[in-house]
Amino acid sequence: MATVDIRNVMKAFGAVKVLHGVSVDIADGEFVVLVGPSGCGKSTLLRMLAGLENITAGEIAIGPRVVNNVPPKDRDIAMVFQNYALYPHMTVFENMAFSMKLAKAPREVMEAEVGRAAKILGLEALLQRYPRQLSGGQRQRVAMGRAIVRNPQVFLFDEPLSNLDAKLRVQMRAEIKELHQRLKVTTVYVTHDQIEAMTMADKIVVMNSGNVEQAGPPLELYDRPTNLFVAGFIGSPA
Ligand code: ADP
Ligand code: MG
Numbered sequence: 751m752a753t754v755d756i757r758n759v760m761k762a763f764g765a766v767k768v769l770h771g772v773s774v775d776i777a778d779g780e781f782v783v784l785v786g787p788s789g790c791g792k793s794t795l796l797r798m799l800a801g802l803e804n805i806t807a808g809e810i811a812i813g814p815r816v817v818n819n820v821p822p823k824d825r826d827i828a829m830v831f832q833n834y835a836l837y838p839h840m841t842v843f844e845n846m847a848f849s850m851k852l853a854k855a856p857r858e859v860m861e862a863e864v865g866r867a868a869k870i871l872g873l874e875a876l877l878q879r880y881p882r883q884l885s886g887g888q889r890q891r892v893a894m895g896r897a898i899v900r901n902p903q904v905f906l907f908d909e910p911l912s913n914l915d916a917k918l919r920v921q922m923r924a925e926i927k928e929l930h931q932r933l934k935v936t937t938v939y940v941t942h943d944q945i946e947a948m949t950m951a952d953k954i955v956v957m958n959s960g961n962v963e964q965a966g967p968p969l970e971l972y973d974r975p976t977n978l979f980v981a982g983f984i985g986s987p988a
Contacts, residue, residue: 752812754775767960769791782955828906846864867895871929953965
């Protein structure tokens, strides 16, 4: 598995600076939640971890390897987005096997890997269905299945539950946590929802306007916020 070290990372889009020197240490197997208001730079940071945005300054290491110039496909990461965009014309099996198919994996390998992920996620009976025949929660599970089959060192989630209704959101939180406890893959999870952060994180990183305000275990932030922003953000209702 892998540690993730984000060292003084800055990001500018043209003249507009959106991250001002962000540092976060993530331990092997840790579940870290990046939380903060809309526009504070969470997705940008996650996309830099994934290699989908270049790094203006600073350094990101996954395990011992600095990945600033490593393309996304060589980073050993898998990302689950908010709009999980399954391919509508492909079955669940084909959606989950797609990255392996691109890599020209043999059919037996695809079946074994998809079977393994489907078992973990309870999707075994749904492999021949199309996305339109699935509920929102089932689609979200397929999106996670696509990530699991890649056997990544790091999972990246960008607000994966924000399109689901409240009840399903609570259920999927528990499922994602359970998945993490089972697979112990280092996870970086982005949300703007304080409750989600408090209930899911080993460590919360509170961001605001392109800076880290405070990082620590949920109870530490709750009991000992180091500034008013953190106190207000963590303490306020979702
Ligand atoms: P969050 O995910 O926390 O809501 P983002 O990382 O999406 O925030 O955005 C942070 C800031 O960067 C916002 O002000 C956003 O408008 C800006 N931004 C994000 N992507 C781009 C881009 N490709 N070009 C210019 N500005 C961008
Ligand atoms: Mg975002």
